[in-house]
Amino acid sequence: MQADLFGGQADLFEELNLSVDLLKGLYVEMKFERSSKIQTISLPMILTPLYKHLIAQAHNGSGKTTCFVLGMLSCVDPKLTAPQALCICPTRELAIQNMEVLKKMGNYTGITSECAIPMDSSNYVPISKRAPDKDK
Template identity: 65%
Template sequence: MKFEVPSKIQAISLPLILTPPYKSLIAHAHNGSGKTTCFVLGILSRIDMNLHAPQALCICPTRELVIQMGKFTGVTTELGLPDNYKRIDKRAPISAQVIIGTPGTIKVWIEAKKLGTYNLKILVFDEADHMLAQGGFRADFVRMMKAIVKQTSEIQV
């Protein structure tokens, strides 16, 4: 993709994201500054290709961001869009390594026990400031975080 020099946000955050011990991080920068590259590299660096179970979860506010991110991963992915959970009772548990979805769909999948969180290593809230500004997402975030941390306390957020 012709990256030659990291942007400011990349230079600061990539060492924190990619170097053990993995610490949680909140990063804020302008659009187009390279934030998505940072967390996608973090996600891809943590995937065990031999484990066919959810290992990374990225929650995005819009369908467009979900679809865009799904194109750039070389591992098995599942897109969590509202249309994908209408028949939740009939679907098999999710075995993709990276799950990228909107908050409502991810919440439904977790509550229906179709998305296991036991093997999650990294959790990304893309555009978290926008999602938290919308009242309903805040409560969903808290519930999802409690469910995930209950299963795996070693997760990088």
């Protein structure tokens, strides 16, 4: 199995050598008890230095978002106050979902995050309705 090349599988989040703050976010904020099938297989690959590209497929609600958000958060140094990670999403809804997971999971880490799109649709103004940019 491909997972064996990257450190095997992790049925428990404690097996992933995550910080106490990330584990607290997983258990307290996310209310996880153990890793899902997609997390068990992919998280060791995501968190093991070799950091190869990974394509994973699983059903909705299976924990895919947790996999890549946890991967991002685990690589960020909370003491460094500079941008360290960027998540590009194909839809506004997915960007909002990812941001909500990131805030919950990273709640105890001291890591700050921003969403490049308005999180509240009432503040959203479509590009076609915005005033022209005077700098162009």
